[in-house]
Amino acid sequence: MLGSGIINGLIVTAKNFVGSYHDPKRMVTVQYPEERAKLPENYRNFPFLITENATDPMGTLRCVACQICEKECPPQCIYIEKSKDKKPDATGKPQLYPAVFAIDTSVCMSCQICVEVCPFDAIKMDQVFEVAATDRFTGLLLDREQLAKPNSYFHEIHPTDAAEVDTRLATERQAAEEKAKAAAAAKAAAAAKAAAPKAAVKPAAEGGPTA
Amino acid sequence: MSVSDLSSFTPSSGPTVRAVKDPFHGDLLEVSMGPQHPSTHGVFRMVVTLDGEVVVKLKPVFGYLHRNHEKIAENTTYLGSMPYTDRLDYLCSMTTNWAYALAVEKLAGQAVPDRAQYLRVILAEMTRLVNHSCLVGFLFNDLGTSFTPLLYAFREREKILDLFEALSGSRMMCNFQRFGGCRVDPTPEWLAAASRLVDNYPRFLDEYETMLTANEIMLARTQGIGILDAKLAVNAGITGPCLRASGYNYDLRKVDGYGFYPRFDFKVPLGAHGDTYDRYMMRILEMRESVKILQQAFRDLPGGPVMDPKAKIRGFRPKAGEAYGRIESPKGELGFYLISDGTPNPYRYRVRPPSLINLTLLEEMCLGHTIADSVVILGSVDIVLGEVDR
Amino acid sequence: MESLEQIRDRLLARFPGATVTLVTNPGVAAEHSLLLDAAHGAELALFLRDDPALQLDYCSNATGVDWPDKEITDVKKTTVPDPAGGAPKVVEEKTKHVEPGCLEAVYHLYSMALRHGPVVIRLRTANRSDQVKLPSLTPVWRSCDFQEREIYDLYGIVFEGHRDLRRLLMWEEFKDHPMRKDYVDPDDYEWEPTPHAAVLERAKAHYPVPPAATPPEAPKP
Numbered sequence: 001m002l003g004s005g006i007i008n009g010l011i012v013t014a015k016n017f018v019g020s021y022h023d024p025k026r027m028v029t030v031q032y033p034e035e036r037a038k039l040p041e042n043y044r045n046f047p048f049l050i051t052e053n054a055t056d057p058m059g060t061l062r063c064v065a066c067q068i069c070e071k072e073c074p075p076q077c078i079y080i081e082k083s084k085d086k087k088p089d090a091t092g093k094p095q096l097y098p099a100v101f102a103i104d105t106s107v108c109m110s111c112q113i114c115v116e117v118c119p120f121d122a123i124k125m126d127q128v129f130e131v132a133a134t135d136r137f138t139g140l141l142l143d144r145e146q147l148a149k150p151n152s153y154f155h156e157i158h159p160t161d162a163a164e165v166d167t168r169l170a171t172e173r174q175a176a177e178e179k180a181k182a183a184a185a186a187k188a189a190a191a192a193k194a195a196a197p198k199a200a201v202k203p204a205a206e207g208g209p210t211a
Numbered sequence: 212m213s214v215s216d217l218s219s220f221t222p223s224s225g226p227t228v229r230a231v232k233d234p235f236h237g238d239l240l241e242v243s244m245g246p247q248h249p250s251t252h253g254v255f256r257m258v259v260t261l262d263g264e265v266v267v268k269l270k271p272v273f274g275y276l277h278r279n280h281e282k283i284a285e286n287t288t289y290l291g292s293m294p295y296t297d298r299l300d301y302l303c304s305m306t307t308n309w310a311y312a313l314a315v316e317k318l319a320g321q322a323v324p325d326r327a328q329y330l331r332v333i334l335a336e337m338t339r340l341v342n343h344s345c346l347v348g349f350l351f352n353d354l355g356t357s358f359t360p361l362l363y364a365f366r367e368r369e370k371i372l373d374l375f376e377a378l379s380g381s382r383m384m385c386n387f388q389r390f391g392g393c394r395v396d397p398t399p400e401w402l403a404a405a406s407r408l409v410d411n412y413p414r415f416l417d418e419y420e421t422m423l424t425a426n427e428i429m430l431a432r433t434q435g436i437g438i439l440d441a442k443l444a445v446n447a448g449i450t451g452p453c454l455r456a457s458g459y460n461y462d463l464r465k466v467d468g469y470g471f472y473p474r475f476d477f478k479v480p481l482g483a484h485g486d487t488y489d490r491y492m493m494r495i496l497e498m499r500e501s502v503k504i505l506q507q508a509f510r511d512l513p514g515g516p517v518m519d520p521k522a523k524i525r526g527f528r529p530k531a532g533e534a535y536g537r538i539e540s541p542k543g544e545l546g547f548y549l550i551s552d553g554t555p556n557p558y559r560y561r562v563r564p565p566s567l568i569n570l571t572l573l574e575e576m577c578l579g580h581t582i583a584d585s586v587v588i589l590g591s592v593d594i595v596l597g598e599v600d601r
Numbered sequence: 602m603e604s605l606e607q608i609r610d611r612l613l614a615r616f617p618g619a620t621v622t623l624v625t626n627p628g629v630a631a632e633h634s635l636l637l638d639a640a641h642g643a644e645l646a647l648f649l650r651d652d653p654a655l656q657l658d659y660c661s662n663a664t665g666v667d668w669p670d671k672e673i674t675d676v677k678k679t680t681v682p683d684p685a686g687g688a689p690k691v692v693e694e695k696t697k698h699v700e701p702g703c704l705e706a707v708y709h710l711y712s713m714a715l716r717h718g719p720v721v722i723r724l725r726t727a728n729r730s731d732q733v734k735l736p737s738l739t740p741v742w743r744s745c746d747f748q749e750r751e752i753y754d755l756y757g758i759v760f761e762g763h764r765d766l767r768r769l770l771m772w773e774e775f776k777d778h779p780m781r782k783d784y785v786d787p788d789d790y791e792w793e794p795t796p797h798a799a800v801l802e803r804a805k806a807h808y809p810v811p812p813a814a815t816p817p818e819a820p821k822p
Contacts, residue, residue, distance in 0.1 A: 005425030012422040013359060028366050040373075042395065044380035072525070074291035111294030111386050116394075117525050125380065273747075274770040279755075279779055320629030445658055445713050448744025461713050532628010535662065535709050535719060546662050548709070551628065563662040563709075571746050600770060 041158055044112055044125035046105050047147070054150035059087065061148060062122035065098040069114035069123055077107035078114065093176075101144035105131060121165045127157045236262050242582075246275045250353055250586040253596030257573075257585070264581045269574040273567070276600035284560040289315055289390065289527050292560065297384040299562060300598040303342050305334040305375070306540045307598075308388035313469060314536030314547035315390045319529035327392035327517045328471040333405070333508045334387065335470075335538075336501040337371050340412065342541035343452075343494040343501075344368050346593045350491055351423060353590035354432055360423055367415045374405050391522025406509040412502050420495060433488040437576040437588035441485065447571040451543025452493040453592055457485030463539035470538075474511070475504045487584075490591040528555050542566055542593050562601060566594040602717040603654065605633050615648060616641055624723060634707070634721035642724050643736040643762065649710060649720065650741055657710040657720055660742035663749060665756035667781045669729065670702040702729050704758050708738060708745070726758060729781075737763035755780035 020026045030037050052060040065082040081100035088094050114123050126149070133139025155162040227243040245256030254275035260268035280299065284292040296311045297304035309331050316323060323331075348364030372382040378397055379385040387394050397405075423429055439449065441457040454461060462479045464472040480496035482489030529551045537546035543565030550559035569592050576592075577585040603611075609621045612635075619641035624634045637645050649657045677694040704726045711718030726733045737760035739745045749760045750769040757778035760766055768775065777784055 002427060005427050005430070009422040009426050012418055016363075028369070040377035040380075042377055042380040068525070072288065072291065074287050074294055109294055110381065110384065111297075112380065113290065113294065113386075274768075274772065277770040279770075281755075282780055282784075317630045318628060443743070446743045447746070448660060448742065459713070461716075466716050530628055532626050532630060534628060534630035534632060535721070537661065544661060546709070548662055548664055548707070550666065559664075559666050561662065561664040563664075567747055568744055571743055 039127055041160060043127050045110055045129050046108055046126050046131070046142075047103060047114055047123050048126040048149045049101065049144060049147045050122055050124055050154055051148045051150050054152065057148040057150065058145070061097055061101075061144070062120055063098050063101065064095040064120055064122070065101075066119070068117050068119065072113055072117045074111060074113060075107050075109055077104045078102070079104075098144060101147060102141055103147060104141050106136070106140040121169065124154055124158065124161075231260065233260075233267075236267055239267065244582075245272075251589065252349065252594055253599075255589075255594065255596055255599065257589070259577075259582060259585065261582060264583075266577045266580060266582060266585050269577050269585065271570055271573055273600055276596045278601070280601040281560050281562065285557055288555045289529070289557060290524065292557075293388070294384065294386045296562075297386055298597055299564070299601065300540065300542065300545070300566070300595045301383055302345055302595055303338045303541050304383055304385045305338040305387060306538065307545065308385060309335055309470075310536065310538045310540060310545045311547050312388040312390055313538055314534055314549050315529070317536045318532060318534035318549050318551055319390065319527075321391045321522060322519055323392055324516050324519055325471075325513045326396075326515045327519075329508050329512045330393050330397065330517060331388065332470055332472065332475070333505060333512070334375075336505045336508070337374070337405070337409075339501045339541045340498055341368050341371050342593075343498045346494055346590075347419070347423075347491060350587065350590045351429075353587050354429060356423075360419070363415075363419060363422070367412070370408055374401065374408065377401055377404075389518060389522065389524070390527065392516070392518030394518075396517045402509065402512070406506075409502055409505040409509065413499065416495060416498055416502075424492075424495070430488065432584070432587060433491060433591075434486055435484070436487045436580060436584050437490075437591065439485040439572060439576055443572065443575070444485075448568045449543070449572060450565055451539065451541070451569065451593075452497060453490060453543065453569050455479065456482035456489040456493045458482055463537060463544060467537070469536075475507050477504050487587055487591045490593075494593075526555070528553060533559075537563065540565060542595070542598070543569055562598075564598045564601060566596075566598040570594060570599070602712075602715075602720075605635060605720070608649075608655070608720065609635055611652075612645055612648065616645060619645060621645070632719065632721055634723050636723045636725065639724050639726070639735050643738065643741065646708075646722070646738050646741045649722070655720070656712045656714045657718065659711045659713045659718075660708055660738065660744050661711050661719070662707075662709040663738070663745045663752065664707050665752040665758055665780065666705040666707060667729070667756060668702045668705060669782045671700040673698055673700055703727070704729055704733055704756050706735055706749075706752060706758055708742075733757055734759045734761050736761055737766075739763050754778070757781065 016026065050062045051057040052062065065080055067080050067082070070076075070078045070080045079100065079102045080098050083097045083099040086094035087097050110125070112125055115125055131140070151162070151166075154165075229241050231239045231241050233239050240261045241258065242261060243256060243258050245251040246254040248256075251257065256272040256275065258270045258272060259266050280295060283295060287295075293308060293311060296307045299307050315321070344364040344367050348361035351360035352358065375385055376382045378395060378401055379387040439453065439457045441454070441459040444454050444457050445459060445461075449457075450461070450463075458481050460479055460481055463469065464477075465479060477500045480493055480500065482493055531551055531553045533548070533550040535546055535548045537544050539545075544563065545565055546563030548559070548561040548563065549557050552558040573589065573592065576588050580588065605623055609623055612619065612621045620638040622636040624636050626633050649655055675696045675698065677696065679692050679694065680689045681692050682689045706724045708722045708724075709718075710720045710722065724735045726735060735758055737745070737749055739749055739760070740762060746763075746765075747769060749758075749763055750765070750767060752758050753760060753763075753766055754768040754771050755778055767773070771779065779786070
């Protein structure tokens with residue numbers, strides 16, 4: 001019958017129309033900003049820098065200013081200046097730190113490559129998507145004070161990833177400590193040997209951990 | 212205006228509507244449709260010459276979204292181009308990623324683990340569902356059924372995009388494939404949710420088809436409109452559903468058998484007339500086949516790593532040489548041609564964009580039809596301007 | 602499908618005046634290609650399309666490649682015996698010569714009918730400045746239509762026999778060819794301060810007074 005296709009189609013829309021008043025499953029939208037959809041754990045937006053300690057964010061940045069992310073960033077939105085001096089990192093080893101770390105979020109395309117290439121787990125993806133600024137030129141250029149966020153925040157937004165990173169870092173630290181201990185022991189042994197009249201060969205382990 | 216004037220006309224300048232005179236047709240009206248026209252799916256522009264309401268000449272004008280993607284890619288590392296490929300065909304970033312990863316893997320001789328291969332098939336077919344759902348939705352928008360069919364399609368698309376977001380972190384700019392595998396291993400919950408969605412997908416397709424496929428207005432508007440001859444289509448390099456709607460069986464999933472596609476049992480739907488209706492039906496049928504592939508993939512998905520442990524993320528330098536990798540993207544054959552000179556950046560990086568090449572015969576398809584039909588024909592060709600203009 | 606050597610030999614037998622060279626690809630993919638001479642390019646392509654054994658009816662990809670002039674230093678080592686009877690000296694003689702560059706058009710051909718391929722063919726221009734003409738393959742494969750226009754636009758190869766050779770992506774008034782390796786991009790982009798010194802320097806050169814009220818420098822710690 002001519003017109004039956006149209007009528008069948010209208011039945012479908014009518015069903016959906018009526019159903020949307022009864023069945024909460026058919027309500028596919030969320031009344032933002034009163035209601036908010038839950039963000040998936042993997043959701044990424046712009047990068048942030050991890051600090052170990054919330055009370056001293058600038059002193060405990062994990063970043064050692066190696067500038068790998070700056071080189072790998074496809075749109076070149078990261079800018080790093082190395083420090084002149086060294087500060088002890090979480091393991092107590094003296095490391096460089098970023099004197100300037102700026103990310104231009106108006107250029108950043110949230111691709112996560114900086115996170116993937118970072119060997120120190122120092123940069124991670126944030127989940128703050130309500131980003132707005134009144135000044136187009138400097139408002140979206142975030143410096144290291146704005147970028148630094150404590151590790152506890154990372155645990156909040158990416159729990160699985162953060163737990164994995166923490167266990168990995170803990171084992172690495174333990175290994176480093178053990179290595180340092182072993183090196184110290186070797187050094188002591190060498191010193192003892194040197195104290196003895198003839199021995200003057202230095203053990204290879206001297207020099208401390210470099211990993 | 213004489214005929215010679217018409218042929219020497221440069222469409223990038225001049226008023227948007229003007230009267231032209233043709234010794235054969237008489238008085239004609241030349242209208243510039245786009246680049247801000249809502250029916251051109253972005254910033255595409257067609258300069259149409261009309262005899263009354265009938266198209267007698269149509270010249271596509273490109274470049275409004277051009278950012279020289281190829282030059283950018285030649286100045287960045289192999290990995291650095293991966294997020295840029297998301298922005299080519301921004302509806303199907305998963306397949307665009309795959310095409311690029313496939314070309315680089317071919318260039319570097321990089322192996323891919325089994326689980327990643329299955330995962331790639333899963334994501335590519337889900338992308339096909341996204342793309343084709345969008346296409347049929349937009350096609351009805353072009354036909355004038357303002358927004359209801361589009362939002363039905365978007366409702367389903369959004370569910371898949373939620374899954375993409377949960378897996379890769381972003382709805383559309385997935386940046387998911389890597390050379391030698393995939394970036395993230397999906398959790399069992401994700402796989403279960405994806406499998407449930409795929410099992411429910413045929414219900415949506417049935418609902419959608421009940422609503423629209425037999426609609427008499429739709430049949431009258433699409434059947435016999437914009438007929439594409441198969442022989443001409445082959446010569447013009449038309450690929451994908453557009454070519455198959457004309458009845459020519461050429462699907463790279465079968466022909467090249469890239470990835471793990473030879474392991475799956477699916478059919479390649481073919482059209483008979485090559486008109487707009489066939490191109491619409493091709494999308495619906497392909498979605499049904501995609502659901503079949505997805506169900507097999509979820510059933511057979513093996514364990515293991517999703518990334519080749521030998522693959523390098525940083526400092527990736529393929530040996531000097533060249534390679535051309537192509538896949539069947541939802542829009543047609545998407546190819547990447549790469550020349551390496553042994554440095555971290557590709558010497559030459561070329562995208563073979565199916566959207567652009569499928570427009571080669573747009574004029575032939577539109578001639579003799581009304582301007583309203585040319586909008587529908589353009590919609591049925593399925594273009595994304597991010598890929599056309601690059 | 603026949604090997605490229607066989608195709609080359611058949612082409613040479615059929616077109617005695619033409620030159621067809623095999624260009625090997627050292628990479629893993631080992632997709633070798635045939636370099637056709639520009640004068641016979643169109644007839645050779647037509648033969649490839651219509652030959653019943655090949656039937657390369659589908660030109661998938663057509664693209665340009667820029668090979669700039671290369672300066673090559675040749676080192677010639679000669680051993681000069683020391684007249685004093687000492688050890689012979691090795692004298693290095695360095696000469697420089699410029700290997701002329703060219704623009705190249707690469708076509709990836711497949712057969713849809715016989716489902717084989719690819720056969721990669723290349724055409725090279727004589728140089729990069731004034732002799733940049735190549736025969737258009739659009740009359741053979743319609744799919745080259747937009748792609749050759751794109752090559753003309755971005756590389757500046759002029760395809761003879763193309764029915765509508767206009768710029769495709771850049772606008773008509775644009776002068777240069779941006780995909781060439783020696784293309785210098787203009788510094789008159791819209792002023793957009795980023796933390797990067799290079800961008801800043803270029804922007805400064807073009808805009809002596811930055812329009813932004815605050816100096817767009819990276820924040821000091």
